[in-house]
Amino acid sequence: MVERLQGDEGDEMTILPLIETNEQYAQNLIPVADKLLGWLSRGLGLEDGEMKQGLGGEDLTYMLKINYYPPCPCPDLALGVAPHTDMSAITILVPNEVQGLQVFKDDHWYDVAYIPNALIIHIGDQVQILSNGKYKSVYHRTTVNKDKTRMSWPMFLEPPLEFEVGPIPKLISQDNPPKYKTKKFKDYVYCKLNKLSQ
Template sequence: MAPGEERVQALASAAIHKLPDMFVRLAHEQPANSKAIEGVKVPVISLSGPRDAVVDKMRRACSEWGFFLATDHGIPGPLIEQVKRVGVEFFELPHAEKEKLANDRSAGDFEGYGTKMTYNHEQKVEWLDYYFHLLFPPCKVRHERWPHHPPSYKEVTEEYNREIVRVTGELLEMLSEGLGSEKSVLRTCLGGDNIEFEMKINFYPPCPQPQLVLGVEPHTDMSALTILVPNDVPGLQLWKDGQWVAVDYVPDALFIHIGDQIEVLSNGKYKGVLHRSLVNKERTRMSWAVFAAPPQEAIIGPLPELVNEVNPAKYKTRTFAEFRHCKLNKLPLD
């Protein structure tokens, strides 16, 4: 942790009544001044339906929303609850224990326990602590950077990873079919067996003035797909048709976000979803996000079969490393 930084969880535990200025968003960004509309339901898709129907529903959801809730995905509910339990238990550890696994962003090491203290242009920061580590492929995984407590963390997370890899493969096949392509196309372009899976446990403690802050500011994910499960505290909002839409909690559903890499590969037919996270005054919000991303050297551009004189390429072809550098440093992508 850099000098002058303090964990958000520690601030919340100190029962402060007034937020430090660095957390207070500009007036137009504050949730009190940019409320989500009510009564709009996001797409919910059962993966157990007839394949043609599921592919069509997924195509429409990803074209119109860039997001959907997946049910009947085959991941056992008790396993999802175990994943949540071991994550909660880590954040309940004493401060000194968590700090033993703190990451070192200044050295380019993002794996471990951290606080989102990266400033935006307005010098505002997010009400968020997190734990981040690589899940897959095995040759790149550093288990020493995973939480050591609770002891069951490794076993539970590895079992969950196997399920997530399976589900991601199925989703990529159906998303490929929705583009009118061979079912293997997206997975192949994203690296095949070398697709990287990253776990990020987001921890948003109670906030004394939630109407003034954001847990995560509006963004699209630079990954290809994000598969997320939250606890039952609401907070995720999507940008749709010029307004914020709140996403309701659905037990055992997977929250599927289309990321930047699939938007590029689909030449804009699928949309990377702009989203943000709000926080709660009384309760801790948590979410478990797995990002499926291509390896750094993968070259990502619009699929050739989707580009012609009528539909020219809308995105530049580049390596994922180049894309990531531009995104992290807020450089132009065109």
């Protein structure tokens, strides 16, 4: 299901072309997401559909967001988005040509290079949980630019709010006990947003 957030009454007439374009874009990403989840499943020695089933199967939610970062006169004093991991399962991101995404590895922030016509894929918290920590959620942030506007179009794949997510049973053994609790996605979101232990 692709969710559409509603604006104020009457807004639809002025933004209708944008809504239709973004909904078509979102629909085109669904097969890409299915392939990614299949590859992630195989990487764990599972069948193609097991990762998707562990996230809610055909009830997965696809949420498109549009990020707009205007030029900032003091980019060294501001961040576009503070460091975080995504609560989603995976994030499929289309950036514009203005650099701004950074990932954290080995105690250092690295710029993610812009490659024309390429998608950026982030592993999110839910895939880390499903894989029992084999796949790691990407710790990242965004910076701003002094002279140019930066935009990005992330699509977040999320389980339904009432769906319970936990390590896939086939990945659990005596030698590899569960590292995460199984809980409803809405409870995970609540804990993360309120900085409560999981």
